[in-house]
Every structure is written in structure tokens, then in C-alpha cells.
Amino acid sequence: MVEALERLSTGIEGLDALLQGGLVSGASYIVQGPPGAGKTILANQLAWGHVADGGRVLVATLLSESHERLFQYLSTLAFFDPALVGDQIQFVSAFDTLEQEGLDAVVRLLRQEISRQQATLLIVDGLLNARVRAETTLDTKKFVAELQGHAAFAGCTVLLLTSARLQEGSPEHTMVDGVIELGETLVGSRAMRHIQLRKTRGSAALSGLHECLIDNAGLQVYPRLESLYSHPSQPGSATLSRISTGTPALDELLRGGVTSGSTSLVMGPSGVGKTSLGLGFLAASTPAAPGLHFGFYESPERLRLKAAAFGYDFPAMERSGALRLCWQPTTEGLLDQLGARLLAQVEAMGAKRVVIDSLGAFSRLAVDNWRVNGFFRALLGELRARDVSVLMTWEMRDLFGSEISAPAPDLSSIVDNLMLTRFVEMDAQLRRMLSILKVRDSDHDPALHELCLGPQGITLRKAFEGACGVLSGTPMPQEGG
Numbered sequence: 001m002v003e004a005l006e007r008l009s010t011g012i013e014g015l016d017a018l019l020q021g022g023l024v025s026g027a028s029y030i031v032q033g034p035p036g037a038g039k040t041i042l043a044n045q046l047a048w049g050h051v052a053d054g055g056r057v058l059v060a061t062l063l064s065e066s067h068e069r070l071f072q073y074l075s076t077l078a079f080f081d082p083a084l085v086g087d088q089i090q091f092v093s094a095f096d097t098l099e100q101e102g103l104d105a106v107v108r109l110l111r112q113e114i115s116r117q118q119a120t121l122l123i124v125d126g127l128l129n130a131r132v133r134a135e136t137t138l139d140t141k142k143f144v145a146e147l148q149g150h151a152a153f154a155g156c157t158v159l160l161l162t163s164a165r166l167q168e169g170s171p172e173h174t175m176v177d178g179v180i181e182l183g184e185t186l187v188g189s190r191a192m193r194h195i196q197l198r199k200t201r202g203s204a205a206l207s208g209l210h211e212c213l214i215d216n217a218g219l220q221v222y223p224r225l226e227s228l229y230s231h232p233s234q235p236g237s238a239t240l241s242r243i244s245t246g247t248p249a250l251d252e253l254l255r256g257g258v259t260s261g262s263t264s265l266v267m268g269p270s271g272v273g274k275t276s277l278g279l280g281f282l283a284a285s286t287p288a289a290p291g292l293h294f295g296f297y298e299s300p301e302r303l304r305l306k307a308a309a310f311g312y313d314f315p316a317m318e319r320s321g322a323l324r325l326c327w328q329p330t331t332e333g334l335l336d337q338l339g340a341r342l343l344a345q346v347e348a349m350g351a352k353r354v355v356i357d358s359l360g361a362f363s364r365l366a367v368d369n370w371r372v373n374g375f376f377r378a379l380l381g382e383l384r385a386r387d388v389s390v391l392m393t394w395e396m397r398d399l400f401g402s403e404i405s406a407p408a409p410d411l412s413s414i415v416d417n418l419m420l421t422r423f424v425e426m427d428a429q430l431r432r433m434l435s436i437l438k439v440r441d442s443d444h445d446p447a448l449h450e451l452c453l454g455p456q457g458i459t460l461r462k463a464f465e466g467a468c469g470v471l472s473g474t475p476m477p478q479e480g481g
Helices: 013-018 039-052 067-074 095-101 103-117 127-133 137-153 171-175 248-253 274-283 300-309 314-320 335-349 359-364 371-385
Strands: 028-032 057-061 089-093 121-125 157-162 178-187 190-200 209-215 218-222 263-268 291-295 323-327 353-357 389-395 417-426 429-439 449-454 457-462
Touching: 013 190, 013 209, 013 218, 028 039, 028 137, 028 171, 039 057, 039 067, 039 089, 039 121, 039 157, 039 178, 039 218, 057 103, 067 089, 089 103, 095 103, 095 127, 103 121, 103 127, 103 137, 121 127, 121 137, 127 137, 127 157, 137 157, 137 171, 209 335, 218 335, 248 457, 263 274, 263 371, 274 291, 274 300, 274 314, 274 353, 274 389, 274 417, 274 457, 291 335, 300 314, 300 323, 314 323, 323 335, 335 353, 335 359, 335 371, 359 371, 359 389, 371 389
Parallel strands: 028 157, 028 178, 057 089, 057 121, 121 157, 263 389, 263 417, 291 323, 291 353, 353 389
Antiparallel strands: 178 190, 190 209, 209 218, 417 429, 429 449, 449 457
């Protein structure tokens, strides 16, 4: 029988997910990274969160920086409560003790303070200074070992902060149970913060680099979706049923609509009607099966106006709880942050229909293009597991032309239903065309249809008969037609 280790929550949801539940209680960890990486914020955020769970914290600094200066910076963060300082959270400076008396005196001071404070969490900021003060690597090992021993005896978890990037064979690494590394990478003109668990003794963890950021709430961690949901969190529905696309003519082509829990992708150039098809899909939402619009380019106000032009009353649907419009600015953001936000919105409202408009905005946030396919697989797999029916759009570059570029390698194998929309010039008019390229496990009408948008809503009619080369945008009469 596998015994579960007792965990101490970090108070940072994403970090707890990386650690598979939090820090191991009574264990010791190094938090390392260059200056400005967020080590002090992480440690203090953890301290205030630990107090909220009923713990007591001792923060010892081996730095020359005063505590007043530290509090000044922490006061800009939402988690900081000065009323807890001196009571549940005790700060002590060991810099002078380190300078004048050495490492042994620091250990004695911290042992006394742990006992006096009855601390369940010890944070030591400035491990690099202790390392510099040590005469040999053995002294460093002895310092860490004695701290661990006294803390473990008192039932206290230890966090050691250092601005040095310690290697795996360093004395400190060999002594502690875990190593958390913070860093920052320039991607073009963007600075991307990341976090990595380099060591987690006796405990499972999500490996690799994960995105993070610092805002007014403190440090936010966003695990890579493909690692967090390498296996969907739920089994999903075992039965097949159909739901309407919100466009009766399209339902007819699909032989009754799309499968519940399926993923549909509409590809086409700008202005061809992809968003309009998405609005029709959401118009079929109900309070019992709500819909979510997760978009990047059109504000909720514009979407409501566009929906009204088709006869859809989105404000009434929003008031009834059948619909939510979630708009994401496209200027900044993290790929996994958006994925987490989408899943959180789905969870909060119990959404059963989701429109993602568009996948291209997600892709542009990817630092590594090789991640895009795995990210979408994890996101769509998790939505399918929650029995959410998804309609996504992908904007193709060319208004005309026979070339069709896939949104991401192998993405067509992920989606259940694939629809292509194009502009077609015919009889001195510009027309919209829709073709169903793929429907998984179902028959469908493969004929080319004209997509008509108007006050009566979205309609489809058979067109382009007797013509060839329609997908190129400039059809020609078929020989013998």
C-alpha cells in the first residue's frame, strides 16, 4: 500500500499542481534564481498563505537589506497583511550574527527562534551569503544539515532562498529534498518568466518549464496544459447523442447536428462568416446547457450587436445564465494562462457549448511553436472529457486561392468535424461558400453550399453546380455542364 505524504499548500494554485499537492511537510527546499526572478515574493506569498491555514512562520534574512524596505515592496501585493507581522509571522535578521559570529551562531539563533515562535515554516533568505561565509563545502553541508535537523524535530518545513544557480552536485542540492528554480527568458521583445522543479525527492511532480508571472496578487504559476492534462480529468460520456449547431440548414447537412462533446473547426478567410456560425452555435444554448464565447478580436458589445442582426437576443440569454461572453485582449498573455482561464470559465458556469474565436490568437502566444499541437490536444481532450461541445475558428491568410493551410500539424486529426469556408467570385458577384470536409463517425452532405448571412439568420443553399474549380475562388463552367 502506497502511503501518501502529508502536504503543505503553497497558497499558489498552479505551484501546488506542479508539486502534486504542495510541499512535503517537514521537508526542505531550495528556491533559486537570479535577482528579480520572484523568489522573495514566492516565499512571502507562501508564508501568508500558510498563516491563513493556521500555521506559524519564521522568516530569517541573511541579507543586509532592512525589513522595513522589504515590507515597503510587499505592501504593493494583495496577500500582504501587516497586522500578521510580529505575531503569526516573525521576521528576524541574522546578518550581523553571520558576519560577527559565523554559521554555528546562526544555527543556534534560528533554533531558539523556531522554538520561541513555534514555527511550522522556516524561510531563510540569503543562502548565498551563508555559502560565502563557509570555509569549506563541508561547512555548507553542516549548516544545511543542522538547520534541517532542528526544523524537522520541531515539525517545521524549510525554504532556503538563493540568487545563485546551484548545480545538481552542489552541497546544498545534495542535502535538500527539493529544488524550485525561477528564471526569465527574452523571446523577441517579450520577457517570459518560468518555473521549474529541478528536484522533488520522494514525490511525483510535473517536470519541465512552466510559465509564470508576477502581478498585484503575487506570483501566478500556469502549468503546461499538456503535462497537467496528459490524461483527462474525467472519463467523459459513454453515449453518443446529437445537438443542434444553431443553424437548421447546417444541421440538415450534418444529418441532425454534431455529436455532443465533439470538436468542430471552421476554417476560412476574414469576413467569410466564421464568427457568425459561432454566434448561431451559441444561440442554441440554454440555462441548463450554457454557452461560452471565448474570443479575442470582437468585444462583447460588438458581438451583441452582430447577434441582434441575426435575430439572437444575447443580452436576454446572458441575464438567464444561458450565455457568457469572455473577451481576451490579444496584446499580451501566456498560452497556458489562457488555457487555464478558459477551463476555469467552463467550470464556473457549467458550460456545455464553447466557441473559441480564434485558434490563431492562441497560437501566436506560444513561445515554442512545437508546443501548439500538444497544447490543443490537451485542451480539447479535457473539454471533451467534460462533455463540452466546441466550435473553433481558424483564419486563413488568403481571401482567394486553392491552397489550404492547416492551423497546426495534425490538428485535423484532433477535431471531429472540419468545415471549410471560402469566398467565390461567380457571375460578377462575391459569394460565400461552405463545404463539410470531415465528420467523424457520421454520414454528411459533401456538396458545396452557398453561405448566406442576413436578417433572417444564417442559411445554406446548394450552389455552384455545373462549375469546377470552386475552391480556387474563380470557378469555371464544367465541360458538358
